[in-house]
Amino acid sequence: MAVAIEFDKLTKEYDGVLAVDELSASIESGRITGFLGPNGAGKSTALRCLLGLAKPTSGSALIEGSTYGSLLKPLQRVGAVIDSAGFHGSLSAQRNLLIICAAAEIPDLRVMEVLTMVDLEDSVNKKVKEFSLGMKQRLSLAAALLSDPDILILDEPANGLDPIGIAWLRDLLRSLAQSGKTVLVSSHQLAEMQNSVDDVLVINKGKLIVAGQIDEVRQGQSLEEAFLRYVQR
Ligand SMILES: Nc1ncnc2c1ncn2[C@@H]1O[C@H](COP(=O)(O)OP(=O)(O)OP(=O)(O)O)[C@@H](O)[C@H]1O
Numbered sequence: 001m002a003v004a005i006e007f008d009k010l011t012k013e014y015d016g017v018l019a020v021d022e023l024s025a026s027i028e029s030g031r032i033t034g035f036l037g038p039n040g041a042g043k044s045t046a047l048r049c050l051l052g053l054a055k056p057t058s059g060s061a062l063i064e065g066s067t068y069g070s071l072l073k074p075l076q077r078v079g080a081v082i083d084s085a086g087f088h089g090s091l092s093a094q095r096n097l098l099i100i101c102a103a104a105e106i107p108d109l110r111v112m113e114v115l116t117m118v119d120l121e122d123s124v125n126k127k128v129k130e131f132s133l134g135m136k137q138r139l140s141l142a143a144a145l146l147s148d149p150d151i152l153i154l155d156e157p158a159n160g161l162d163p164i165g166i167a168w169l170r171d172l173l174r175s176l177a178q179s180g181k182t183v184l185v186s187s188h189q190l191a192e193m194q195n196s197v198d199d200v201l202v203i204n205k206g207k208l209i210v211a212g213q214i215d216e217v218r219q220g221q222s223l224e225e226a227f228l229r230y231v232q233r
């Protein structure tokens with residue numbers, strides 16, 4: 001199996017706090033990997049290092065063997081939902097995505113396609129500052145899908161989504177993986193993750209706890225039971 005994403009002794013320290021502590025793990029391509037860990041475990045920090053939004057103190061976080069910053073056309077190869085900031089509140093959803101298209105050399109036609117995919121086609125002209133939490137989350141997902149990237153890095157993408165949105169997200173992740181794309185997705189919704197992911201990566205206090213195929217990690221327990229067993233011992 002080809003490796004799409006690799007953390008190699010990734011360490012990130014903030015003012016004496018080790019947010020990520022020598023994390024080594026490989027994410028296989030064409031699979032959905034659930035990135036799990038308690039609040040403050042270091043998931044977002046590791047994903048930010050992967051996307052070049054935070055600089056590792058030591059070690060590395062690589063996408064197909066390169067740092068995000070040295071990838072050729074990174075916006076076309078990697079889609080990310082990292083937080084719903086980053087949009088211009090006073091501009092419409094459509095205008096925000098058109099700005100990304102211009103930066104990433106993506107045809108403007110794609111904007112309506114992705115807004116329809118995330119069920120925002122009736123809100124294309126609404127200003128983003130008037131969006132609800134779930135609508136902003138859907139817009140973030142639309143932005144991540146704009147370039148039809150091979151690799152998706154999603155930090156709690158289900159945040160704020162209603163049950164219809166969560167079911168839609170599950171189907172979307174599945175169809176992306178079926179078409180050979182790689183998805184690394186963090187979440188606290190373990191019951192949902194149990195039905196959605198192929199592999200699991202669990203960290204706690206910045207350190208790797210367990211990684212592997214979901215059935216190996218669960219060992220017959222629910223993902224929630226297994227998670228609690230791993231992080232509480
Ligand atoms: N910019 C920052 N400056 C200082 N400390 C930070 C910063 N970002 C994260 N941290 C610290 O790093 C640790 C890991 O935080 P991180 O946000 O990566 O955790 P997380 O696993 O994403 O948690 P959650 O599940 O709550 O989203 C925490 O102790 C946090 O306080």
Ligand SMILES: [Mg+2]
Nearest residue numbers: 043044045155
């Ligand atoms: Mg986080």
